[in-house]
Amino acid sequence: MTIDAIASKVAAGGRLDAAEALALYRGAPTHLLGHLAGEIRATRHPDRVVTYIIDRNVNYTNVCVARCRFCAFYRPVGDAEGYVLGFEEIFQKIDETIAVGGGQLLLQGGHNPDLPIGWYEDLFRAVKARYPQFKLHALSPPEVLHISRINQVPVPDVIGRLVAAGLDSIPGGGAEMLVDRVRKILNCYTKASADEWLGIMREAHHAGLRTTATMMYGTVETSEERIEHLLRLRSLQDETGGFTAFITWSYQPEHTEHGGTEATGVEYLRTLALARIVLDNFDNVQASWVTQGGKVGQLSLGFGANDMGSVMIEENVVRAAGASYCMDELEIVANVEDAGYVPKRRNMHYEVLGDPVFRERDVPRMLALATARTDDDASVPDELSRYPARSRQGKALRLQ
Numbered sequence: 001m002t003i004d005a006i007a008s009k010v011a012a013g014g015r016l017d018a019a020e021a022l023a024l025y026r027g028a029p030t031h032l033l034g035h036l037a038g039e040i041r042a043t044r045h046p047d048r049v050v051t052y053i054i055d056r057n058v059n060y061t062n063v064c065v066a067r068c069r070f071c072a073f074y075r076p077v078g079d080a081e082g083y084v085l086g087f088e089e090i091f092q093k094i095d096e097t098i099a100v101g102g103g104q105l106l107l108q109g110g111h112n113p114d115l116p117i118g119w120y121e122d123l124f125r126a127v128k129a130r131y132p133q134f135k136l137h138a139l140s141p142p143e144v145l146h147i148s149r150i151n152q153v154p155v156p157d158v159i160g161r162l163v164a165a166g167l168d169s170i171p172g173g174g175a176e177m178l179v180d181r182v183r184k185i186l187n188c189y190t191k192a193s194a195d196e197w198l199g200i201m202r203e204a205h206h207a208g209l210r211t212t213a214t215m216m217y218g219t220v221e222t223s224e225e226r227i228e229h230l231l232r233l234r235s236l237q238d239e240t241g242g243f244t245a246f247i248t249w250s251y252q253p254e255h256t257e258h259g260g261t262e263a264t265g266v267e268y269l270r271t272l273a274l275a276r277i278v279l280d281n282f283d284n285v286q287a288s289w290v291t292q293g294g295k296v297g298q299l300s301l302g303f304g305a306n307d308m309g310s311v312m313i314e315e316n317v318v319r320a321a322g323a324s325y326c327m328d329e330l331e332i333v334a335n336v337e338d339a340g341y342v343p344k345r346r347n348m349h350y351e352v353l354g355d356p357v358f359r360e361r362d363v364p365r366m367l368a369l370a371t372a373r374t375d376d377d378a379s380v381p382d383e384l385s386r387y388p389a390r391s392r393q394g395k396a397l398r399l400q
């Protein structure tokens with residue numbers, strides 16, 4: 001098929017197969033990809049609304065046994081820079097989130113062997129007891145699998161227990177590239193294979209949770225493998241309809257074991273547009289301005305994105321790998337309006353909550369991103385002593 005014929009098929013609402021998607025990705029001019037993706041976006045969201053959410057990205061621990069080669073965030077068990085946040089610290093972060101109009105935490109962390117499932121259940125219950133309306137968008141599929149493995153509790157039971165404790169939805173982190181060849185090279189196959197990641201999302205959808213889906217590109221994968229990733233997501237979405245949105249970002253190489261260079265802005269926009277075209281059963285596609293910066297984030301709206309993601313109050317993972325773009329609500333709204341769209345606040349289910357908070361009341365401006373912990377803070381939360389550790393270092397620490 002020629003590029004023109006594939007473009008006509010997309011314009012007519014047709015579904016692309018792998019060969020057609022590859023031909024389009026490789027051969028179509030960037031403006032054509034943007035045009036096709038923009039048309040799909042306009043059909044799905046004819047009112048020109050661009051949504052965003054006010055939430056906080058909290059990483060409850062940086063201690064991790066997975067050791068992914070693309071990760072600059074984790075610290076090994078026993079490392080002096082390893083931390084676990086205390087419940088009180090997390091409450092304080094929630095208070096700050098509420099003060100700027102937020103209603104949700106995106107809570108993710110390393111695969112810490114010294115946090116049993118009871119720690120998560122107690123944390124979630126404590127959050128819900130104190131903030132009944134506050135939402136917990138927490139624990140990516142590999143974290144769920146890690147909890148299942150170290151506690152020897154089956155995945156459906158882990159999900160059931162966490163939902164009973166207060167889990168509202170699951171973020172799509174840890175998907176990286178859903179191709180096991182790539183996962184083995186990046187040392188993220190054992191934390192979750194492609195089938196395991198998808199299987200946990202299937203379980204979550206069956207349990208009634210909505211989740212997001214992600215893709216990190218720009219390491220060792222081929223174009224064919226990027227398309228395979230998208231097709232696997234599309235297939236699960238056909239089956240369950242449980243994904244609310246798709247988010248893609250480029251690998252951030254600084255301070256990682258894998259190293260290398262970062263993909264360009266044009267490659268990002270092409271990949272984003274391709275995702276919008278291939279994922280014909282996803283309503284929402286996010287702009288990843290945290291890795292691309294506000295200007296490319298704004299351009300994303302012309303390449304299929306209809307959502308600006310989260311107002312970043314705190315970010316630790318991408319920052320550790322060298323990117324620390326920051327936009328508060330005022331800047332996100334300015335970018336959206338300047339591009340000719342209508343900004344609206346939303347919740348995790350992509351339901352519109354209203355107009356920008358700062359137009360309704362005074363909120364503190366956030367001109368710098370917060371971090372999980374300040375560098376000189378090595379404190380160990382009191383409540384950790386209530387939970388049994390598994391690692392030698394963790395056991396020693398809890399005896400102190």
Ligand code: SF4
Nearest residue numbers: 064066067068071074
């Ligand atoms: S990406 Fe996540 S699972 Fe992998 S090493 Fe980093 S913190 Fe651990």
